[in-house]
Amino acid sequence: MCLTAHFIDDDWKLQKRILNFCLVGDHKGETIGRKIESLLLDWNIEGIFTLTVDNASSNDTILKFLMKRTKEWKGTILGHEHLHMRCCAHILNLIVVEGLKEENRSIDRVRDVVRYVRSSPQRLESFKTCVEKEKIDCSQTVCLDVSTRWNSTYLMLEVAVKFEKAFQRMADKDTNFKKYFNIKVVEDWEDEDASRVPTKLDWKNCKLFVTFLKLFYDATKRFSGSLFVTSNSVFDEILKIEATLEKLLDNKDPLMCAMAARMKEKFLRYWGDGGKINVNIYIYVAVALDPRLKLRWLRFRYTKSKGKDVGINMESRVKAVLVRLYDAYASDSQSRIQVRSASETPSVRVEEDCDYQSSLHSEFDTYLEEEYSSVYESELDKYLVAPCERSTNATFDILVWWKNNSNKYPILSQIARDVLAIPVSTVASESAFSTGGRILDPFRSSLLPSMVETLICTQNWLLHTVPINLRQAMDKVEDLEREILQPDDTSSEVRSNRSDGIRID
Numbered sequence: 001m002c003l004t005a006h007f008i009d010d011d012w013k014l015q016k017r018i019l020n021f022c023l024v025g026d027h028k029g030e031t032i033g034r035k036i037e038s039l040l041l042d043w044n045i046e047g048i049f050t051l052t053v054d055n056a057s058s059n060d061t062i063l064k065f066l067m068k069r070t071k072e073w074k075g076t077i078l079g080h081e082h083l084h085m086r087c088c089a090h091i092l093n094l095i096v097v098e099g100l101k102e103e104n105r106s107i108d109r110v111r112d113v114v115r116y117v118r119s120s121p122q123r124l125e126s127f128k129t130c131v132e133k134e135k136i137d138c139s140q141t142v143c144l145d146v147s148t149r150w151n152s153t154y155l156m157l158e159v160a161v162k163f164e165k166a167f168q169r170m171a172d173k174d175t176n177f178k179k180y181f182n183i184k185v186v187e188d189w190e191d192e193d194a195s196r197v198p199t200k201l202d203w204k205n206c207k208l209f210v211t212f213l214k215l216f217y218d219a220t221k222r223f224s225g226s227l228f229v230t231s232n233s234v235f236d237e238i239l240k241i242e243a244t245l246e247k248l249l250d251n252k253d254p255l256m257c258a259m260a261a262r263m264k265e266k267f268l269r270y271w272g273d274g275g276k277i278n279v280n281i282y283i284y285v286a287v288a289l290d291p292r293l294k295l296r297w298l299r300f301r302y303t304k305s306k307g308k309d310v311g312i313n314m315e316s317r318v319k320a321v322l323v324r325l326y327d328a329y330a331s332d333s334q335s336r337i338q339v340r341s342a343s344e345t346p347s348v349r350v351e352e353d354c355d356y357q358s359s360l361h362s363e364f365d366t367y368l369e370e371e372y373s374s375v376y377e378s379e380l381d382k383y384l385v386a387p388c389e390r391s392t393n394a395t396f397d398i399l400v401w402w403k404n405n406s407n408k409y410p411i412l413s414q415i416a417r418d419v420l421a422i423p424v425s426t427v428a429s430e431s432a433f434s435t436g437g438r439i440l441d442p443f444r445s446s447l448l449p450s451m452v453e454t455l456i457c458t459q460n461w462l463l464h465t466v467p468i469n470l471r472q473a474m475d476k477v478e479d480l481e482r483e484i485l486q487p488d489d490t491s492s493e494v495r496s497n498r499s500d501g502i503r504i505d
Contacts, residue, residue, distance in 0.1 A: 001032060002456075003039055008417045012403035016226055016423070016464065019043060021456040023449050029061020036062070037069050047075015049418045050282060052085040054426055055094065060084075077328055077418075082321075085280045088223040088234055089425040091270045095241075096150045096216050099263035104255060106202035107153065107209065110160050113167050113197055114142045116180060123176070130169040138162050151220070154213035157206050164203045171197055205253065215244055224427040229398055231286035231422040232293075238271050238279065239301055282419055284318040285325065289416045291389040291401050295319055319384075322415075326380045329411050383409055 003020040020039045025031055040048065048070065053059040067080040100107075117127045127142070142163060145156035160167075170177040177183075181196045198206070219237045223230055245267060248260035272278035288295045295315050303311030389401065398420065406413035447455075 006423045008421045012399045018460040021453045029058040033062040033065030050085045054087045054090045087426045089427045095266045098266040099259040106205040109198040130166040134165040223425040229420045232290045234283045235287045
């Protein structure tokens with residue numbers, strides 16, 4: 001089991017550290033939950049904001065156990081109502097795999113011609129000759145996918161469609177190619193049923209696939225980021241994917257429609273339809289805490305895609321959670337505006353009765369409490385009504401903005417530090433297990449578990465600024481989906497918001 005802490009440090013830098021990489025007695029949810037509780041206590045962590053896990057069924061039991069056991073911890077926020085964060089990368093993977101589980105003739109045909117070209121040096125040279133004659137300016141070369149990994153299929157198609165004319169030339173001119181695919185006449189190339197090589201319609205479909213899968217590929221890349229904030233980007237990605245699926249449902253190709261329908265069903269299961277929130281609501285709070293977007297963006301996007309009533313409803317629901325968070329932090333935050341102490345108030349000598357003086361000070365204390373309470377409430381209102389930051393700069397750093405405005409919004413900035421540190425994917429920590437090869441090779445498998453944990457943690461702590469390799473990370477996602485059916489490992493991402501022994505906030 002891997003336990004990783006994600007937090008924003010005092011300098012407003014996003015940090016992640018693998019805390020533990022250890023064996024668990026069995027894979028029952030309660031056993032894993034007890035182990036996580038024990039590890040958190042060992043680290044003196046007194047509160048967790050969210051727990052990001054994959055979609056193994058045992059994780060529901062883990063979350064229920066931890067919610068019960070840690071609910072009274074000092075750093076618990078809102079009674080752990082929103083502790084469970086599902087790994088968005090796994091959900092994306094489930095959606096795409098659902099769509100591609102049925103054989104697709106267009107993809108199969110492209111895969112066959114790519115396999116032919118890559119099967120021998122002579123065939124590859126013949127293909128390169130066709131590329132030169134077609135004057136295709138592309139430094140890439142075709143690559144064969146692993147049919148069980150959708151991201152590799154995307155990468156194969158992305159390159160292959162650029163060489164459509166080269167493949168067509170091979171079908172017309174290359175004797176060996178025609179013999180291999182039993183192309184007797186040129187017209188066979190256009191016969192949808194008889195052809196074993198891609199037709200024009202196949203290439204058209206594959207180009208559509210590339211555009212379509214790129215959406216998921218890029219979303220996975222954003223969700224899996226380990227060196228930048230990801231929680232504020234999930235909302236837009238979800239709406240973008242939903243809109244693409246809706247558009248694909250209107251495709252004239254029945255195969256494409258069927259694929260989109262399967263994917264939409266899986267999408268609704270995990271992410272709902274807008275009116276029903278299946279996503280952890282902190283994802284929406286993260287949008288509200290983006291100074292470029294705030295609650296206005298939620299209302300605008302939902303009004304545009306779902307209607308005015310849905311937009312108003314979503315804005316109201318998210319604001320209600322934000323207000324509750326604000327109240328919780330205002331009552332306990334160490335960074336709240338310092339109330340002027342009595343020593344800072346000029347002393348006034350009054351020749352009056354001591355009891356009257358005491359009563360006056362008591363009333364004054366009550367007055368101050370009411371006044372400062374009003375100040376706390378207005379801090380949130382002040383932020384929400386202020387104009388959105390109109391930054392079109394792609395390099396806008398949300399953490400720098402909150403760092404610069406932490407004095408202006410002392411309580412909100414503490415909420416932002418917790419919400420914006422939420423990891424929406426477990427892929428980043430999983431990729432730490434591979435540095436170009438398997439860390440747990442036959443030699444390392446003979447090491448004691450404690451030594452393996454030491455190596456894993458040391459590597460992560462020393463190389464924490466190294467970005468992840470997305471291809472390796474996506475391969476790991478596929479492996480995990482299979483392991484969910486036959487579980488043999490568990491990965492958890494912890495967003496910690498309170499600690500004594502270690503400052504994790």
